[in-house]
Amino acid sequence: MAKNNKNILPLTGSQAVAEAMRQINPGVVAMYPITPQTPIVETFAKYHSDGLVDTEIIRVESEHSAMSAVLGASASGVRSMTATSSNGLELMHEVVAATPGMRLPVVMPVVNRAVSSPINIHCDHSDSMACRDLGWIQIFSETAQEAYENTLLALRLSEKCLFPSMVMQDGFITSHSVENVEIFSDSKIRKFIGKYTPKNPLLNLDKPLTYGPLELTDYYFETKFQEAEGFECIIDEYTKIGKELSEVTGNNYPLFEGYKIKDAEAILIVLSSSAGTAKEVVEKYRKEGKKVGILKPKLFRPFPYKEIYKAISHAKVIGVMDRSMSRGAFPPLASDIKIAINTHKEGKKIPDVASYVFGLGGRDLFKKDIESIFDSLLNNKYNITKIDYIGVRK
C-alpha cells in the first residue's frame, strides 16, 4: 500500500470524509443516519469507539435535531459537524438557514441524493441546490480524494469567514465506490487545521451573549447585509487557504478545474463525479482533433462569476449539465453560467449557453450521452432558449 512513502488507502468517499473528520476531531458530532450519507457517521462512530477521537457524539432523533445540536454546540464554542443527504437536508432546512444567520462555522459533508417524492436513494444534486441561497459555502467534489481534502479546506475557510460549509460528493457513485485515497499525516493536517479559537463563544461567562434574538424591521436587514458583505471575502480566502493546504498535500485547490479548455471551441460545464466521465470523452474527441474541454466548478457558493467567465469567454459555445432541476426556470448551474457571461462580457461577443439536465434520481450518464452533447454543440444543433433532458425516455 505504501508507495513513495505515501499513505494510500482503499477508501470510499464516505470513509475518506470520515478520515477528515477524525483528523479534525470536532468537539461535537451530531448524527442521524440517512442513505447514502450513513457510512460517514458510521465510520466516525467506529473511530470514536476505538478511541481515535475525543468528540462528544450526540445521537439525535432526526436531522432537524442533528442540525440544532450542531448549531448549539458551535455557538458554545467548539468545532461541530454533522453529515446528511437528501430528505435529511430538507428536514433540517429551518436550522440550516439559521446557522449562517448566526455566523457559525459548522462543516457538513453532504452526500448528494435525489429528493422525494417519489422516494429515490440515488444521486442527483437537488438536495444541496435547494440550500444554495441560504448562506452556506458550497464545495463540490469529484472524487473521494477531493471530498477528503475539501472537508479540511472547508473547515479553515468556515472558521476564517464565519460561514458554515457544505462539502458535496455524489451519492453512491463517490460515497460508496472504493478509490485509492491518499491520507496525509495527522500531524501535518492537524498543524494545518490549527487550534480553534471561537469568535463569540456562548459559554464564555465573562462575556454573556444572546444568540438568535428577535430583529424586526429595525435591524434584520443590516444583519443580512453583513452576510452579503461577509461572503465577498470567501473566494480570496479559499484561494489563500488552498495554497496553505497545497503545501501539505502537494495538490492544488483552484476555484474550478479546467480540463483542456484553453483552446476549446465547445466547453462542457459539469459538477462532481460526472466530470470524470466527461474528461474521458474529451480525451477521445481531442484525438479526433475536436476542440472540446470540460470545466468543473468546485466552489459553487460563492460562485466565482468573473473567474469562470474569463476561463470560458473564448469558446464558441458552452454546454451546462445540471444534475438538478428548477421547474419553470433554467437549472442552477446553467443560470449561474448565463449570469457569469452576461455580467462580465463588457460588450464582447459571448458564447452561446445551452442547458442540459441529466442524471436525476441516479440515472446513469454514459459516455455516449456526453458525446451527443458535444456533437450538438459542435454542429450548431442546440437551442439556447430551451432545456434539453439527457437520458430520459421522453
Added chain:
Amino acid sequence: MDKKTSKQIPIGGIIDKPKTSLLNKTGDWKKMRPVIDESKCIHCAKCVLSCPENCIAIKKDGKRGDVNLDFCKGCGICAKECPVGAITMVEDK
C-alpha cells in the same frame, strides 16, 4: 433614536451584553392596567406568581409590592387570579 449601521452592530444578530431586554419598555403595549385595592389585598402573592412579565414586586417582608408599569402589558391575569377581587383592570390612558 439614530439606528446603527451594519458595521456598528455585532455579526450574526448576536447581542453582546446582558440585560438589554430592560431597554425595551414593553409596558407601552398595554391598553389596560391593573389597579390594586390595598384594603382588599391579603398579600397571598398569587398575582406575583402569575404575572407572565414578572413585574409585580414582592417585598422583603413577603408582602406584595408595586406593579412595574414599564413592563406590564395589561394582560389581566393578575386580576383573574386574585382570590379576593382586589385587582381591577382599568383603561390605560
